[in-house]
Amino acid sequence: MIQYSCFNCGIDLPEDHDVRFLKDGPQPICTPCRLNTHTILTNPCLHCEAQSELTLPRKNLDEWWNGKYVSDAFPDMPVEQRELLITGIHPECWKELGLDEAF
Numbered sequence: 001m002i003q004y005s006c007f008n009c010g011i012d013l014p015e016d017h018d019v020r021f022l023k024d025g026p027q028p029i030c031t032p033c034r035l036n037t038h039t040i041l042t043n044p045c046l047h048c049e050a051q052s053e054l055t056l057p058r059k060n061l062d063e064w065w066n067g068k069y070v071s072d073a074f075p076d077m078p079v080e081q082r083e084l085l086i087t088g089i090h091p092e093c094w095k096e097l098g099l100d101e102a103f
């Protein structure tokens with residue numbers, strides 16, 4: 001049995017919790033956080049042309065949509081996920097494009 005904790009707020013989730021999965025691996029989220037998140041579709045990736053779903057806190061998304069820089073609206077977001085959000089390019093596709101020095 002695996003004990004999951006919410007990726008957003010870090011609380012431990014019950015064993016029978018309905019776990020959500022995101023593109024980059026299991027990203028369990030608790031119900032209150034899920035209600036406060038919004039799933040967006042990214043731009044198509046330049047390399048593989050696939051769009052990705054990102055589930056992000058509503059509050060931060062609102063700040064971004066209201067004009068904040070991604071780095072200010074999502075201060076804890078890993079840079080790869082930030083790129084995915086902005087450009088739609090997957091971390092593995094950056095490497096294949098030979099652009100991973102950008103990190």
Ligand SMILES: [Zn+2]
Pocket residue numbers: 006007008009010011029030031032033034
């Ligand atoms: Zn949570």
Ligand SMILES: [Zn+2]
Pocket residue numbers: 045046047048049050089090093
């Ligand atoms: Zn891709």
